[in-house]
Each structure stands twice: as C-alpha cells, then as structure tokens.
Amino acid sequence: MKRLNLAILISGRGSNMEALLHAAEDPDYPARPILVASNRPDAKGLDTASSAGIATAAIDHKAFGKDREAFERALDAELEKAGTEIIALAGFMRVLTPWFVGKWEGRMINIHPSLLPKYRGLHTHQRAIEAGDAEGGCSVHWVSAGVDEGRVIAQARVPILPGDTEDTLAARVLVEEHKLYPEALAMACQQILNSGRKVEFPES
Numbered sequence: 001m002k003r004l005n006l007a008i009l010i011s012g013r014g015s016n017m018e019a020l021l022h023a024a025e026d027p028d029y030p031a032r033p034i035l036v037a038s039n040r041p042d043a044k045g046l047d048t049a050s051s052a053g054i055a056t057a058a059i060d061h062k063a064f065g066k067d068r069e070a071f072e073r074a075l076d077a078e079l080e081k082a083g084t085e086i087i088a089l090a091g092f093m094r095v096l097t098p099w100f101v102g103k104w105e106g107r108m109i110n111i112h113p114s115l116l117p118k119y120r121g122l123h124t125h126q127r128a129i130e131a132g133d134a135e136g137g138c139s140v141h142w143v144s145a146g147v148d149e150g151r152v153i154a155q156a157r158v159p160i161l162p163g164d165t166e167d168t169l170a171a172r173v174l175v176e177e178h179k180l181y182p183e184a185l186a187m188a189c190q191q192i193l194n195s196g197r198k199v200e201f202p203e204s
C-alpha cells in the first residue's frame, strides 16, 4: 500500500506529533513520517522525534526577522529535500504566507483546539468558557489562506464542566486531539491518494 511521506511541523511540546508518530508505527497507516521540523530550535518535540529515529530540522524564524517568506523558503527547502508529500501542522504557531499556503494547499492539514468555525486564533478554551458554551473541542482542517478557515475534516467534542479553567478544559480537549489527529490525517491521506497528488477544492 502506498504511504505518503509525512512532514510534521511543530513549535513546542509536540504531543500531537507524538500521537501521529505512534499511529504511523502501523505499517498499514497511510503516512510515513520522514521529517519533523520546528521554527523553534528548543522545541521539546524535536528531542522526542529524534529519539523515535525521525529526521529533524530546526529553522529558527528569528534569524529571518520580519521576512516570513524567507523563513518559509528555508523551511520549504527542507520539506522538498526530505520528499514531503503531506504536511501536518501540530502546534505550529506561525501564521503562514499566501506563498507557502498556495504551494502546499490540498496537501497540508492543521489541528486547532476549538470547534471551528468558532474561536479561530488563540485562547480558544478561555473564549469558549467565557461565552458559556456547553461544549468545547478540536478540529482538524485543510489549511487555506485564511487562518483556521480551511475545510474541516473531522472534529471531536468534550463537555465544558462547571468550574472549568482554561487549563482543565485544554487538558480534556488534548486527550481528544491525540485520538482525532491520527484518524483525520489518515482520512486526508486517503483523499490525496484518491485524487492524485493533492486535493482540489471547488471554488467557494
């Protein structure tokens, strides 16, 4: 069975990355991790990936000042060198330029800690609690030009309980993230494999 070469982009802890690496230990999983890259050289997830025997790259965005695209061109060179066929953003905390998104659209997915389209951006759990929502959750979506705006692949829901704080809710959602992301990545791989090199989205 064809497995897509998977690059995972992280900025920190990398617990979602770890969940993906774990799922991909199954030889029947449709993605094979070939690279873990971070914009932060001190990201803990880089050590976890190295220990698992996965190639890593650290491209420090600070070295590029305000030039986001120059940072992305350096990142893209690493992705191409590794033979990347699908990108999973896993706690990658850089907003991507239209150039990078345009290049990888239909081959790049992200996990976001809210029930999209609710709470794009940051502080999602705090905002859900303040709004009095009964449920929080997470979404895996295709990455498109608008931040956290691409088509949703899959979502998981958790209750918001009385007395929840941002931290308690984040912890409850994270458990679901680790289950959802491997499933959604497998679905994305199947879509790519079914449609050729990348998924084309109808004009909306």
Ligand code: GAR
Pocket (backbone or CB within 6 Å): 010, 011, 012, 013, 014, 015, 016, 017, 090, 091, 092, 093, 111, 112, 113, 121, 138, 174, 177
């Ligand atoms: C996860 O909760 C992920 O959903 C979130 O950052 C955390 C990363 O944790 N992503 C975003 O907020 C993206 N906008 P991890 O490094 O342990 O996977």
